[in-house]
Amino acid sequence: MAHFDEKAKPFSNQWMNDRLAVDTVKKVLSTEYWIPKNINFLWAMGMILAATFGLLIVSGIFLVMYYQPDTKTAFDSVNYTIMTEVGYGWLWRHIHGVAASVVFLIIYIHMFTGIYYGSYKKGREMIWLTGMLLFVLFSAEAFSGYMLPWGQMSYWAGMVITNLFGGFTKDFLGGIGNIQALVEWIRGDYVPGQAFLSRFFMLHVFLLPLVIMGVIVLHFAALRIPHVNNQDGEEVDFEKSARLYKEGNKKESEVIPFNPVFLSKDIFVMGIYFVLFFYLVFYHFEFAMDPVNFDPADGLKTPAHIYPEWYFLWSYEILRPFPFNVGLVAFGFAQVAFFLLPFLDRSPNVAPANRRGLFGIWFWLMLIDMIVLTIMGKLPPEGVWNVIGFVAALTFIILFILLPFITKTEKKA
Amino acid sequence: MKEFKILAVVAFFTLVTYWGVEPFAHSQMHKHVESNNFSYDGKADIEEASKAIEVAKNITDANKKAKVLDAANKKLADKKAFWAEVSQVSKLKGNAAAGEASFAACMACHNGSGANMGGVIPPKLDNAGSLYDKNYLIALIKDPAMASNVDHKYDNTMMHPMGTVKTMITAPQQIADVVEFIKTKKVVKLTPQVAFEDACGRCHANRYGNLTQLGTTPKFKTEQEALTHRVKVLDEQDKIKAYMGKLPPDLSIIDRARSANFMETFIQDPQSQLPGTSMPRVGLSKDGYAMVQAYLEKTGDPSKEARHALGPWVIVFFIIFTMLAYLWKKSQWKDLH
Amino acid sequence: MSSRRDFMGMALGGFAALGGIAALYAAKKTWDPLPSVKAGGFTTIDLSVAKENELVIEKWRGKPIFILKKSASMPKDNREIVIGGNRYLVAIGLCTHLGCIPAYLPNDLMFKCACHGGEFDSNGKQTFGPPPRPLDIPPFKINGTSLVLGETGPEYEKMLANKLTQSV
Numbered sequence: 057m058a059h060f061d062e063k064a065k066p067f068s069n070q071w072m073n074d075r076l077a078v079d080t081v082k083k084v085l086s087t088e089y090w091i092p093k094n095i096n097f098l099w100a101m102g103m104i105l106a107a108t109f110g111l112l113i114v115s116g117i118f119l120v121m122y123y124q125p126d127t128k129t130a131f132d133s134v135n136y137t138i139m140t141e142v143g144y145g146w147l148w149r150h151i152h153g154v155a156a157s158v159v160f161l162i163i164y165i166h167m168f169t170g171i172y173y174g175s176y177k178k179g180r181e182m183i184w185l186t187g188m189l190l191f192v193l194f195s196a197e198a199f200s201g202y203m204l205p206w207g208q209m210s211y212w213a214g215m216v217i218t219n220l221f222g223g224f225t226k227d228f229l230g231g232i233g234n235i236q237a238l239v240e241w242i243r244g245d246y247v248p249g250q251a252f253l254s255r256f257f258m259l260h261v262f263l264l265p266l267v268i269m270g271v272i273v274l275h276f277a278a279l280r281i282p283h284v285n286n287q288d289g290e291e292v293d294f295e296k297s298a299r300l301y302k303e304g305n306k307k308e309s310e311v312i313p314f315n316p317v318f319l320s321k322d323i324f325v326m327g328i329y330f331v332l333f334f335y336l337v338f339y340h341f342e343f344a345m346d347p348v349n350f351d352p353a354d355g356l357k358t359p360a361h362i363y364p365e366w367y368f369l370w371s372y373e374i375l376r377p378f379p380f381n382v383g384l385v386a387f388g389f390a391q392v393a394f395f396l397l398p399f400l401d402r403s404p405n406v407a408p409a410n411r412r413g414l415f416g417i418w419f420w421l422m423l424i425d426m427i428v429l430t431i432m433g434k435l436p437p438e439g440v441w442n443v444i445g446f447v448a449a450l451t452f453i454i455l456f457i458l459l460p461f462i463t464k465t466e467k468k469a
Numbered sequence: 470m471k472e473f474k475i476l477a478v479v480a481f482f483t484l485v486t487y488w489g490v491e492p493f494a495h496s497q498m499h500k501h502v503e504s505n506n507f508s509y510d511g512k513a514d515i516e517e518a519s520k521a522i523e524v525a526k527n528i529t530d531a532n533k534k535a536k537v538l539d540a541a542n543k544k545l546a547d548k549k550a551f552w553a554e555v556s557q558v559s560k561l562k563g564n565a566a567a568g569e570a571s572f573a574a575c576m577a578c579h580n581g582s583g584a585n586m587g588g589v590i591p592p593k594l595d596n597a598g599s600l601y602d603k604n605y606l607i608a609l610i611k612d613p614a615m616a617s618n619v620d621h622k623y624d625n626t627m628m629h630p631m632g633t634v635k636t637m638i639t640a641p642q643q644i645a646d647v648v649e650f651i652k653t654k655k656v657v658k659l660t661p662q663v664a665f666e667d668a669c670g671r672c673h674a675n676r677y678g679n680l681t682q683l684g685t686t687p688k689f690k691t692e693q694e695a696l697t698h699r700v701k702v703l704d705e706q707d708k709i710k711a712y713m714g715k716l717p718p719d720l721s722i723i724d725r726a727r728s729a730n731f732m733e734t735f736i737q738d739p740q741s742q743l744p745g746t747s748m749p750r751v752g753l754s755k756d757g758y759a760m761v762q763a764y765l766e767k768t769g770d771p772s773k774e775a776r777h778a779l780g781p782w783v784i785v786f787f788i789i790f791t792m793l794a795y796l797w798k799k800s801q802w803k804d805l806h
Numbered sequence: 807m808s809s810r811r812d813f814m815g816m817a818l819g820g821f822a823a824l825g826g827i828a829a830l831y832a833a834k835k836t837w838d839p840l841p842s843v844k845a846g847g848f849t850t851i852d853l854s855v856a857k858e859n860e861l862v863i864e865k866w867r868g869k870p871i872f873i874l875k876k877s878a879s880m881p882k883d884n885r886e887i888v889i890g891g892n893r894y895l896v897a898i899g900l901c902t903h904l905g906c907i908p909a910y911l912p913n914d915l916m917f918k919c920a921c922h923g924g925e926f927d928s929n930g931k932q933t934f935g936p937p938p939r940p941l942d943i944p945p946f947k948i949n950g951t952s953l954v955l956g957e958t959g960p961e962y963e964k965m966l967a968n969k970l971t972q973s974v
Contacts, residue, residue: 093805096472098479135722136677139772146772147779165479244839246847246867246956251840306805320794320801327791334787338780343491350726350769351718355868356900356907361498366490427482431489435497714919715906745924745935 086315090298092286093312099284100325101166106272107326108159108333115152116261118145123204125257127250130206131352150337156198157344158333160367163191171397172419174289174406179282181398186275188395193268195368200260202365206253207349212362214248214256220375220384247355289406361436369433370426374453376437377446386453393456400459403466414462418455425451495728502734502741507755509605511552513738514618518545551615555608558641563649571647574637583683585705587630588712590671590682598655600668600760605752606648610638617749618740630712661767664760668751669720672709677721677768682706713747724762724769732762848956850949851896853889861910863899866944866955870899870907872917874928880915883929885940885970887961889948896953897930897941898974917941943971 064071072078091099122142124133138145167187170176176184199217203210222239244251283294292310300309312318336344343366348359364372375387393400405412409419425448432445505512522541528534578586581593597606608616612635614626626632638644657663665675666684674681681702689695710716723732734741736758739748753761766773839847849866856862856875864871874895876886886893901908901919908917908926916933917926924935931940947959965971 096475098475132676135725140677146775150776161483240839241834241837244837245843246839249843251843255837312805317801317805320798324791324794324798327787327794330787331784331791334780334783338776338783343487345725347726347728350722366486369490423482427486427489430486431494434490434494441497714909 086319087313088298089314090294090301090311091284091314091318092290092292093310094286094288094290095284096287097321097325098165098169100322101162101169103319103322104326104329105159105162105166107329108155108162109268109272111151111155112159113265115148115155116265118142118148119152120261125204125254127206127253127353130204130253134205135350147337150341153344154333154337154341156201157365157367158336159194160198160365163194164367167191167394168423171422172409173285173287174401174408174412175285176398177401177403177406180278180285182278183275183282184398185395186271186278190268190271190275191394192391193264193271197260197264197268198365198367200256200264203248203253203256204260205349206353208351208353208357208359209346209349209362211248211353211355212359213364214243214252216362217364218242218248218252220387248353285406287408289408291406363434366430366434369431370429370452373429373433373445374449376433377442377449386449389453389456397459400456401463402460403463404468405466412466415466418459418462421451422455425455499728499731500742501730504730504734505737507602507737507753507758509602509608509616509737509750509752511548511555511608513741514548514615515545515552517618517740517744518548521545548615551612552608554641555604555611555616558607558611558644559604561642561645563642563645563647563652565646565650565653567643568646568648568650569654571638571643572650575634575647578631585708588708589630590705591631592667592671594651594655596655596657596659596663596667598652599657599659600664600754600757601651601752602754602757603648603652605750606651607644609752610634610644610647616752618738619747619749621745622747659757659760661760661764664757665720665764668753668757668761672713672717674719675721675764675768676719677771678764682709717748720765720768722769724765726769732765733758736761848954850952850954852952853892853894854951856894859912859915861912864955866898869944871944871955872897872899872910872930872941874910876928880928883931884968885929885931885943885965887946887948887953889951889953895928895930896946896955897943899941901937902932902939902941903935903937940971942974944974 060074061070064074069079073080119134119138122133122137122145124130134149138149140146142148170184170187199213203214218239221242240246243249244255283292286292290310294311297309297311300306301311301313346365348361351359363369371387371390374390375383377383378386401415403412403415409416428444428448429452432441432448435441435445437445518541522538522545525534525537525541528537575594578591579594580591581595583590605616609631612620612626613631614620614623614629619629620626623629623632627635638647662678665678666680670680670684671682679686682705683698683702686698686702689698706716727735731742735743736751736753738750739746740750847867849864849871851864851871851873853873853875856873858875858877859880860875862873864873872895876893876895880893882893883895885895887896888894899907901924903919903924906919908919908924910917915928917928917930919925919935919937924937925933926937926941927933929940930943932938943962943965944955945958946962947954947957948961966973
């Protein structure tokens with residue numbers, strides 16, 4: 057039986073401590089959660105992602121109040137009801153659309169920051185794996201959300217992407233995974249229709265956000281023991297530094313508390329981000345809202361060009377230049393490859409890529425290759441674009457195959 | 470300073486990616502068509518006919534090649550002759566009073582009765598002088614199918630729903646007079662909605678503007694009345710469908726679905742963007758198109774005004790927020806290094 | 807004592823897992839296409855009532871289906887379906903260019919698309935204009951004198967294998 061201070065006034069500090077241990081929680085989660093001092097603004101991307109996810113949730117709540125998941129009314133409920141009738145409906149929609157696109161830009165920056173500084177190694181593997189899981193969940197969330205306005209691109213992207221689940225054709229190892237019924241099971245119909253729209257609506261507004269929130273908590277928890285990395289990959293003695301900091305030797309200490317010191321920098325970076333973000337929301341939202349999707353879905357009319365949103369283009373382009381079966385294998389490889397990064401990187405060093413010899417070259421090649429893949433993924437698959445796309449896709453695969461060998465040669469620094 | 474270097478690297482790769490997937494990719498996917506600045510001189514039509522000859526030259530089957538090439542050569546000659554004649558007529562000085570007498574012939578069909586004739590309701594001409602270009606009107610009276618660049622749909626352009634005008638108003642001076650009458654007497658102060666209804670609305674609905682091919686849908690007291698009206702609309706749409714091949718799309722939100730360049734060049738010559746399309750050239754003057762465009766923007770992007778009113782406030786808010794955050798950060802970090 | 811506790815724990819766990827699997831089965835069934843959707847996915851067409859050179863338009867999975875019984879004088883083709891000595895063109899009635907529905911001109915023995923001027927002959931092969939390939943043939947199975955659209959029969963598989971049509 058715990059001891060309660062009988063004299064404590066209700067909701068006073070003591071009273072709350074007896075019941076919820078608020079002071080301890082505050083210490084553990086914020087004022088004595090130690091972050092290395094040696095960081096740059098790229099370390100703020102996590103908080104920016106959390107803030108953007110918050111924007112998506114808030115704007116999504118208002119959109120869902122008027123959105124109608126019905127193939128007959130979905131398009132007009134978004135483009136007419138929300139855009140003209142609902143007070144500030146257009147604002148929520150633009151925030152939602154722009155944030156859905158920008159969140160992936162930040163995710164990619166966050167990922168490449170992790171790769172550059174080696175933040176997936178030596179005890180930080182679970183951070184990387186939960187992060188990759190979040191990437192996959194966000195992809196599913198983005199895809200399911202893209203179905204909802206039920207425009208031409210919603211419909212045909214839904215058609216093309218679910219077709220991938222049709223699996224390999226019959227000439228692949230005697231038809232392993234050749235299950236047409238799986239596509240129909242996912243769609244609940246032979247073509248995307250009412251069943252398809254309502255189940256993706258359910259996934260988008262309930263199941264996936266719920267799972268995402270759970271995994272975000274796990275992602276944060278995974279940071280706890282190995283601690284945040286720093287820009288030189290140094291091993292910081294957190295206990296010693298924390299003691300120094302608390303004693304007032306802030307200059308000698310290598311760490312800062314999450315709240316308020318680290319947070320103050322995060323919020324400053326977030327401020328700059330929000331200026332850019334709202335510039336996009338008000339003046340430059342077209343990039344996040346494809347013109348083709350302003351034509352209502354029509355199963356009888358294929359658009360001249362079908363392409364996914366920009367953040368899926370690199371993996372789409374790994375699928376596209378190959379024959380169907382080979383493309384699926386390559387596509388599957390691309391999805392798994394990044395998950396395996398902590399185990400493919402055999403070097404004992406945690407350091408910025410530029411100080412890691414061959415790995416530095418690998419990093420920049422990979423970044424450029426993914427940008428090339430992204431651009432080629434959007435261009436029509438013709439002539440020279442096809443060739444460049446094919447080379448870039450091969451480069452991607454080769455780079456991942458080479459990674460263990462490159463990193464193995466690295467000497468311990 | 471190191472942070473600025475990192476920021477520059479991040480910004481560089483972000484902008485390259487953006488450039489690649491947006492401006493560059495779109496420039497590769499959509500052909501760019503030059504606007505002819507709303508002057509109707511047949512330049513595009515003649516170019517298209519010349520191109521058709523090039524295509525015909527590539528046919529491998531010799532028999533077919535000769536036939537197609539022959540037809541293509543004849544078409545080019547026809548187009549050149551037609552637009553040369555239009556240019557001749559346009560130089561004549563028209564007499565509005567004389568034109569009024571000939572104009573009576575137009576009223577047989579263009580009388581505002583709202584009856585479908587040959588697939589579509591003939592437009593009222595009360596606003597025609599403000600909406601349409603002079604050269605286009607001359608061309609239209611000379612040969613409607615050629616003027617609207619849909620002659621490929623007819624073996625004989627007399628088959629066009631308005632084809633008979635070719636036998637009614639024939640002399641160059643007579644044409645010049647009628648056009649002069651329209652351009653001086655059928656002039657009004659246009660509103661965007663009227664411009665849309667006259668120029669586009671007989672084929673294209675605009676449901677966000679509450680317009681069908683039969684105009685504004687009134688409020689009905691009973692379900693029966695509403696259904697009766699609905700059936701009327703469906704009947705009209707069936708006739709248009711038979712005439713055009715399919716029901717022309719609703720234009721509620723076309724402003725968001727197509728680029729400004731597409732809209733502007735498509736309206737001047739639909740064939741330039743959709744070769745073979747059954748959509749006729751409408752012949753809007755620059756001012757006429759501006760009005761139509763204003764209406765399409767109103768139904769397609771209704772939040773534009775609110776957006777531009779609110780945008781600066783939100784951005785200024787976050788600039789001040791950022792400045793305060795910077796000062797807070799500075800105070801927190803001052804004794805750390 | 808402890809092994810008995812382990813056993814009881816495992817027995818409970820196993821039993822619970824059994825219930826979980828049963829629930830998963832229910833969940834899987836919930837995602838299945840509904841019977842009404844499935845029924846709409848297969849269309850049986852009686853070909854014996856078709857008249858020569860007269861286009862019949864049926865519907866299958868929301869798409870128009872062209873059925874044309876060929877007269878003896880019309881050219882033979884490897885894409886036609888032969889039932890009881892009669893030859894039929896069965897195809898999805900959507901122009902392979904941009905999906906408009908072409909009209910049949912019985913006097914000229916051809917299809918013409920009003921949207922962009924594409925033309926197809928009575929075998930559904932493109933003869934003029936922008937269409938990139940012949941009219942697609944829906945999956946079919948011959949069943950006596952009728953045709954089941956949506957099921958895949960050997961004749962259709964052969965056409966697919968010979969790349970005479972693409973799967974839809």
